Amino acid sequence: MPTTTPRRLAAALAAAALGLTAACTAGGGGDQSGSGPDAGEKQTIEVWHGWSAAHEVKAFESAAAGFHKAHPNITVKLVKDQTDERISNAIRGGNPPDVVSSFTTDSVGQWCQSGAWQDLNPYVSKSKLDLNQFPKVVQEYTRYKGRRCAMPLLADTYGLYYNKALMKGEQPPKTFTELTALAKKLTKRDPDGTIRVAGFLPSVQYYEHQAQHLASQWGAKWLTPAGKANFAGDPAFRAYLQWNKSLIDWYGYNNVKKFLRSIGQEFESSNPFEKGQVAMAVDGEWRTKFMQEEAPNVDYGTAPAPVPDGQQARYGGGFVIGTVIGIPRGAKHAQAAWEFVRYLTTDTTSLVTFANALGNVPTTITSLGSPQLALPPQFQTFLQVFKNPNSFTTPPTPNGNDYVVKFQQFVQDQWEPGKVSDLDQALKDLDGKVDESLKLAGG
Template sequence: MRRTTRRTLAALTACATALFVAACTGQSSGGGDDGSDAGKDVTITFWHGWSQDSEVKAIDANIAAFEKLHPNIHVKSVPNIADDKLEQALRGGGRDAPDVVSSFTTDNVGKFCAAGVWADLAPFLKKDNIDPVATFPAAMRQYSQFEGNQCALPLLSDSYGLFYNKTAFAAAGITSPPKTLSEFEAAARKLTIPEGDSFKQLGFMPNYHGYETTAMHYLGQFGADYFGADGKSNVATDPRVAAMFAWQKDLIAKLGGFDKLEKYRTTFGEEFSAKNPFHTGQVAMSFDGEWRTASLAEDPVSFEWATAPFPVPDDQADTYGRGYQTGTIVGIAKSSQKQTAAWQLVKYLATDTDAVVSFANAIHNVPSTNAALNSPKLSADPNFKTFIDIAKNPHSGTTPSSINGGAYQISLRNFGYDYEAGKVDLAAGLAATAKEIDEAIVQAK
């Protein structure tokens, strides 16, 4: 019930060069008229990454509903397709390649669009009078296109927010979740209970290895811009980037210091298990995604908990309610000779309100269209509604697409590891990171 996007950055960088080299070898332009619009029987292949029984059952249910609406289009669904296998198929093309493809990794969009291995969906959208601006929230539009090429559409999403231990809050005399970072710091310190050279309870784990406490997720609360209009990295010139790194490091110092926090972090259980440190009460607040609500329902904890948007900088208090967004993308293989039928499936899965809502309800993810986010059929208890509202917030953002995938995020992540450990100066380190990002993009082009 969670995405795999959070653990794929290194793999993306490793395969980026191979994808671009292969893409230049030449592939079919696709777009063949398969006759499906005229009622001709056609079978299309759909590759996706969902693998859990409940997930596969949910996507199969949507496919069955689609086939009922389009009795001449038959869908061969292939689950549990990893991104590396998907990329190999897109490079190779041929009769065994998929027609419709889905990826959990939004960082792939820039590579797929630039390499021309996914079809541009703009003509299909225009033909069917679908306005992406009116249909999809801004952050989701941003992560599903690259330099004006709408080669993918969002298919469910993830929102990131704050989980907090209401029982611990009450014991500490905290009556409501913090909205600004100064309030958050005060709460984190008040909720921290030292025990010898460790902690009985930590208010919050700010370190970058603390599961979802990544630099990119934090930067979503600051509204930072990663690239300028000239396409060059902004990480050394946008003051919000430096402000985020300085804030995180300062919080580390106030909660006990990097070494002490890292030692405590080694006692944490697996992130996606009942031994998650928020589940066990080792941390009183956690930065996490909407899927955690389902995990807490499946593995009940011994305390009351609730959700809220993650706090924002004090000088941006009017943006409270925002959050980082990512999700699944779906598109059409450029090599497909059945793009007419393939588009009908993509359109149904990504834009049909009932289809999006039923899928979101089944696998506990956030819907990816404005209509679905506002549908009365959407199952949204108060704790899940937090993430619905984050997705609807106009200040919510994402990490933009890049020609070399998530390489720029890896550069920024690695700087964060060094900076929080005291190994590098903030200004000089960000300048070096920006240079590294720009050089990598030039090389990819």
């Protein structure tokens, strides 16, 4: 995802998107791949994307220029800094652009089910596009119930960052038991318990340590095969919560809150990992670019995030999510739009240009191995995690990631502060709330 959109706001953006479902439910079914002028005719397509920083916009412009060189009859008009809400409003109003891009996969379920974003299966079939050039996890988060309404355009992959100076020769942990022991060993505190250096902060309020990212390391199945909430049914959630609370209690909840209030912003040089206030942290691949620019003197390494004891065979995988691109219902130049989407998501030069400029993971297997990738050595971890068959994502639903938001709120507001007396009942209650929301959304 782009550096100008904080990933910690993804949950809030997805929650806001819940209100967009009704705006995108009317019509839109069927094969629209033959609508509009033939791709070989002279025409101009309009493309909306969310990037806004100068270097990000320049990267997109370079990719569009490469497409125009290959398709000189198609001129591309780029419109930057567009949000999911603006996209959905344009579709609802019957005046959408030809191509749309979103930073989050959270709305894919909504867009696919409602037809707000066209089903791309007919386009894929006609162009004989081989989807196996994308890793399995990418294929999963760009479709919903067999309907592929999006294509992948760059990815965010999560792993473990560690400060080598603070580690003092220790190797990065591979299990959560090892992580916990090392976190305690590396933590430095004042006599009153105030945390000066945190070995590892388990709280979901710490940047990318959101429940979505860490609970998934336990192999948690967020939904049942029938599409219902699975918090009470999957013991992985209980195991994650018990680990989370145990380490928070070791620090002391009030000390954790105090530390969280004292640290800087995630996407500024005051980030505590960049300042040596945190020894280990789970974060996305984009942090390598921030380290280059904001903390070049910090000696750090990267590794896959840990897994629970007994699940060592899954080590090497990690949480994956990414930017998606598609063709909205009512696009006036659908055939030319598909040529642009196909080029942008499969052309190795284009993907590598994007990856180099934004510090994100390119999304085809060929681009992952391109010698033109010019990224820090620590970035290699994320390329390997992305390709690992044990990597995973959270499943799409017709109301976005509402189930993730509700679990995050539960952990933050009830579990970590110690307000839950009966965890089994609390998880059953949470299942009920999620299922009710899914039912209202048509799930």
